[in-house]
Amino acid sequence: MDVIQTTGRKRETYEVRIESSLLWECALGIAAITNKRLLKTLDQPDNYWERIRQSLSDEMIEQLNFVEKNNTWKALLQLLHQKSFSDLNxxxxxxxxxxxxxxxxxxxxxxxxxxxEIRSQASNxxxxxxxxxxxxxKDNIFFPTYIEFICTYDVQALKEHLVTVMEGWYQTVIEPTADNLSSILKTDTVSKQxxxxxxxxxxxxxxxTGGISYPPEPNVQNVxxxxxxxxRxxxxxxxxxxxxxxxxxxANESIHPGDAYTPGYFLVQKHKALGDExxxxxVKLLSEHARTLQELTEQLELGKSTIHHHLKILRSARIVEVRDSKYTLKKSSITALAKELEHFLYRENQVVFDG
Structure with missing residues (x-):
């Protein structure tokens, strides 16, 4: 359907801010070790988490068990969003x-x-x-029980728990590697800035984010x-x-900032994915419009299994995605490719932009 544009106003979007802190890393570490369902999918191997557990005091283990039962890592993250905190104290x-x-x-x-207003009434x-x-x-896996816990649990006891678990994790896990960790987070922040x-x-x-498409939505002014x-x-x-x-x-290159020749993971995957006829x-067909697997098979006159294999590679590189049972080209991923390559080639000459 054709649309006659009668307004000169551009589509509104959001402003992006980038912030980093060891306190975020502390709260997310607490969230990670208490999420046993996802623990094995993280980059850190099993023995890393086992070493941490062995280094923790009995009191800290008890606090983490409380986190796992009541998802109080969410409370830590919510609180950290209230202002910029200079340190743990x-x-x-x-x-x-x-x-x-x-x-x-x-x-x-x-x-x-x-x-x-309902949130305010619940807090009372x-x-x-x-x-x-x-x-x-109700569609969230833990929010309903978490909300009841927050609204009914003794607040002074909750405060003591939140302070204790943050302090215990920070002292045991964060402080020994604080300099290196700060360097990694700062390097990545500078890159994104x-x-x-x-x-x-x-x-x-x-x-x-490595491929998350987030279009503007009402009432969201910032990301x-x-x-x-x-x-990770x-x-x-x-x-x-x-x-x-x-x-x-x-990003990988933020973990090894001294090696200016290490390309980002998705930069490599995109070029590999596009390096095939x-x-x-x-990609050319999907640039015209979304298509089903059957349509691609008929257009290219190749077997479904072959097309599916190639689509899997394109999806892994975050170039193609599935919407409403059709394959769609992520055009922003293509248009950003030149900027990503330029970033890799010249990043050692970049300056920090504060804004």
């Missing part, structure tokens, strides 16, 4: 300063601007509001990118008022 002092209602309100997940212990929030979040000058907001989010090392290779998404958060995995033909 500042964060702990902030937690201690909060009233019962303030702490509960902050820790309850944000579910949308129109539900903020209103059973009807608590039930409504549970109903709104430099690319922010060259890419549109949506391109930057997709590049930083906050937070680099993390401990939860996963991205973690969260929502706070007016902001979408991506805790994204730091059949796959380039598929």
């Amino acid at each position: 500042t964060f702990q002092t902030y937690i201690d300063s909060l009233t019962v209602e303030e702490l509960r309100f902050i820790c309850i997940p944000y579910v949308g601007s129109k539900f903020q 212990g209103d059973p009807t509001a608590i039930h409504e929030l549970q109903s709104l979040t 430099n690319m922010k000058m060259k890419m549109k907001s949506e391109e930057l989010v997709e590049w930083a 906050l990118l937070i680099p993390q090392y401990i939860y 290779p996963w991205n973690i998404e969260a929502d706070i008022e007016g902001t979408k958060v991506f805790y994204y995995p730091v 059949v796959r380039l033909r598929i």
